[in-house]
Amino acid sequence: MLAPLVLFPGVLVGRHISADDHLSVHHVTQDAAGGHVRHPALSDPALQFAALQARVVHELRSGAAPLWNPDLYAGTPLLADGQSAVGSPVTWLKVFLPRGPAGTLGALLVLLASGSGAVALARRLRLSDPAAAVVGVAVVTTPYLSVWLLHPHAWTLAWLPWLLWSIEDRRGPWVAAFTALVVAGGHPETAVHALALALIWWAARVRNGRGVLGALAGLALAAPFWLPFAFVALDSATASAHGGNRLLVGQLSDLVWPSWSGHPAVEGYTGPGIWADGVLHPGVACLVLALASLRQRWGQVLVGAWVVLVGLALLGTPLVNSARLGGIAALALALAAGFALPRAWARSTWAWLAPALVLASGVGARWYDQGTLETLPEPAAWSIELAERAGEGRVTGLSWALQPNTGALAGLRDVRGYDLPVSHDTEAFMRALDRRLVRPWFPIESVSVDNRALLEFAAVRYVVAPEPQFGLGPVQLDFPAPLEVYVLDEAAPRAWLATGARPADAPHRAADFTRAGYATRGAPAVEGLAAERWPEEGDVLAVQLSDVSNREVVLELPERQERAIAVLADRHAPGWLVEVDGVEAELLRVGGFFRGVVVEPEARQVRFTYRPAGWRAGLGLGLLGALGIAGLIWRGRGL
Numbered sequence: 001m002l003a004p005l006v007l008f009p010g011v012l013v014g015r016h017i018s019a020d021d022h023l024s025v026h027h028v029t030q031d032a033a034g035g036h037v038r039h040p041a042l043s044d045p046a047l048q049f050a051a052l053q054a055r056v057v058h059e060l061r062s063g064a065a066p067l068w069n070p071d072l073y074a075g076t077p078l079l080a081d082g083q084s085a086v087g088s089p090v091t092w093l094k095v096f097l098p099r100g101p102a103g104t105l106g107a108l109l110v111l112l113a114s115g116s117g118a119v120a121l122a123r124r125l126r127l128s129d130p131a132a133a134v135v136g137v138a139v140v141t142t143p144y145l146s147v148w149l150l151h152p153h154a155w156t157l158a159w160l161p162w163l164l165w166s167i168e169d170r171r172g173p174w175v176a177a178f179t180a181l182v183v184a185g186g187h188p189e190t191a192v193h194a195l196a197l198a199l200i201w202w203a204a205r206v207r208n209g210r211g212v213l214g215a216l217a218g219l220a221l222a223a224p225f226w227l228p229f230a231f232v233a234l235d236s237a238t239a240s241a242h243g244g245n246r247l248l249v250g251q252l253s254d255l256v257w258p259s260w261s262g263h264p265a266v267e268g269y270t271g272p273g274i275w276a277d278g279v280l281h282p283g284v285a286c287l288v289l290a291l292a293s294l295r296q297r298w299g300q301v302l303v304g305a306w307v308v309l310v311g312l313a314l315l316g317t318p319l320v321n322s323a324r325l326g327g328i329a330a331l332a333l334a335l336a337a338g339f340a341l342p343r344a345w346a347r348s349t350w351a352w353l354a355p356a357l358v359l360a361s362g363v364g365a366r367w368y369d370q371g372t373l374e375t376l377p378e379p380a381a382w383s384i385e386l387a388e389r390a391g392e393g394r395v396t397g398l399s400w401a402l403q404p405n406t407g408a409l410a411g412l413r414d415v416r417g418y419d420l421p422v423s424h425d426t427e428a429f430m431r432a433l434d435r436r437l438v439r440p441w442f443p444i445e446s447v448s449v450d451n452r453a454l455l456e457f458a459a460v461r462y463v464v465a466p467e468p469q470f471g472l473g474p475v476q477l478d479f480p481a482p483l484e485v486y487v488l489d490e491a492a493p494r495a496w497l498a499t500g501a502r503p504a505d506a507p508h509r510a511a512d513f514t515r516a517g518y519a520t521r522g523a524p525a526v527e528g529l530a531a532e533r534w535p536e537e538g539d540v541l542a543v544q545l546s547d548v549s550n551r552e553v554v555l556e557l558p559e560r561q562e563r564a565i566a567v568l569a570d571r572h573a574p575g576w577l578v579e580v581d582g583v584e585a586e587l588l589r590v591g592g593f594f595r596g597v598v599v600e601p602e603a604r605q606v607r608f609t610y611r612p613a614g615w616r617a618g619l620g621l622g623l624l625g626a627l628g629i630a631g632l633i634w635r636g637r638g639l
Contacts, residue, residue, distance in 0.1 A: 003140040004111040006363050010372030016100040017107040019150050020376045022046035028406050029377040033482040038371050041264040041275050045150035048418050051408040052084045053094060059550050060095045068550045068610045071408035072417035073426050074458055075571035080228035081419060085152045085186025087225035100376050107149055110158045115140040117161030122338050124168050128346035131338040133355035138286040138334030141362025143279040144327035146369045156185025160194045167202050172214035172632040179218025184225040189320045193328055220625030228614030236421030246316030247323045251278035258365035265368035277323035282330040283362035289337035302336035379410035382481035387411035392494040392545060393461035398444055401464045401483050415458050416442050425507060429593045432511045454515045457591055459494040459569040462487055495545055495555050497564040500538020501526045511592035524567060526596060527589045551610035557603055566606045568595045575612030581605055
């Protein structure tokens with residue numbers, strides 16, 4: 001419990017553990033460009049996860065399941081985004097507390113959960129109190145947890161020591177609970193690593209049925225969080241982009257001394273590979289004690305396991321980021337360090353020097369990884385003004401302007417996004433907007449004849465850019481902005497009625513028709529139309545949006561004499577259903593990417609509803625998991 005306060009003494013005077021200094025140099029919070037960040041390599045908590053978390057918190061506070069995110073990619077699954085971390089206790093702290101205190105308590109929860117679990121595991125393995133303290137403080141300062149502390153990566157790994165303890169203690173209900181916490185932690189890759197290590201521990205140490213039943217019950221209990229992600233991953237065009245990363249041989253130099261090749265927070269990183277994916281040093285004292293433990297069988301096994309895991313990180317494995325496995329492997333060194341203390345020292349006061357040295361060297365090794373801030377930046381006045389002007393429409397940035405996840409913090413909806421994996425449809429749409437297709441950022445270099453019509457069709461009303469643009473009308477805002485703001489189509493509707501249509505036989509062809517101007521709002525390119533002929537030229541009729549939520553959009557239709565196609569410029573995706581005047585209808589794909597439905601002249605209301613199969617199936621499995629845990633408790637007559 002002392003270790004987190006030593007790592008972050010600023011919390012004692014009211015500062016917040018945060019990486020939001022990255023927001024202070026980002027367009028959405030600035031009046032003018034400039035500024036400095038503490039740690040350039042760890043920007044994701046501010047620039048990627050903050051917007052996801054804000055949307056999740058908003059939906060949970062309103063009492064809705066956070067299934068859909070309207071802010072990115074013209075709409076994208078939210079719960080199915082593995083890093084939205086809906087099932088993590090760290091996220092739920094943000095539901096009930098302000099952002100600053102919730103972030104601090106979340107970071108402390110991660111450290112205390114991992115440290116206390118490590119102590120419990122060490123005591124279960126019959127280590128003395130000083131030795132268990134060595135293990136606890138070594139885990140709290142372990143490289144992976146420290147570097148990724150504000151990421152879902154650490155929120156996932158924090159429960160692994162408790163999972164190993166429950167396996168070792170043969171307690172099925174606790175195996176289920178901690179399996180569920182690992183799986184719902186928010187980072188699928190780390191969950192895969194953690195569960196694989198737990199399986200190896202079970203096979204080597206226990207091999208009893210309670211662990212298997214508990215793990216299966218825990219997986220079922222967490223199904224509402226991982227099954228939607230699994231459904232989306234199966235339709236992913238970019239799953240392979242997450243895998244193949246491996247530790248480079250040169251990064252082993254970090255074991256000689258912490259940050260041997262430099263640290264981004266103070267002097268930059270001059271070594272090979274990505275700094276955050278190659279941090280291995282657990283602190284000098286922990287490393288020395290781990291090596292000293294080789295005289296015992298446990299030490300040999302644990303250090304051997306560490307060598308094997310680092311070797312796997314060097315070789316690489318498919319579909320997951322193997323480089324990070326090297327940092328996770330330091331957990332084995334932390335446990336090995338405890339076995340270096342002979343039990344004969346248990347009653348000696350001098351034995352407590354060991355955890356003190358491990359704490360001091362661990363904090364020293366990890367001192368610059370994270371930090372605290374006095375205040376957290378808020379969206380600038382200009383970005384809020386632009387969001388109000390855009391209304392239901394979208395705002396997109398060119399190049400690196402207004403990174404889309406961050407723009408969502410000010411209420412700016414975008415056709416871009418920053419995250420992987422994405423669906424085949426989304427990737428095809430992003431390729432249509434910019435053929436370079438730079439993952440995972442998907443930047444748009446410029447507005448041109450190749451993409452302007454498609455951007456306007458996607459309800460993009462304004463464009464922001466870091467440099468002046470020609471051919472676009474500038475917008476004068478009431479508040480100063482660090483970017484150039486231009487109007488693309490100030491009246492671009494998010495929903496409308498089209499009285500004409502042009503059939504298309506594939507999504508990419510429909511997008512090409514729209515981009516080339518062959519298909520328009522009045523006669524959009526539509527897949528799956530019935531055989532009867534539609535006019536090739538049509539009118540655009542206004543509709544009113546009502547009851548807009550994260551999983552439901554209602555269109556109120558005007559009176560008219562002709563049949564039409566109701567178009568909603570939100571992403572078409574599996575799980576979306578449509579009703580016309582309360583009767584289920586066929587959902588059409590419009591423009592290669594968006595939603596639509598045929599409506600007869602007498603129709604007055606269209607309702608789009610999101611009911612993803614992964615969520616519905618996950619709820620059923622979750623109920624089975626809860627019943628399974630109850631059965632394990634009843635069978636064991638207690639926890």
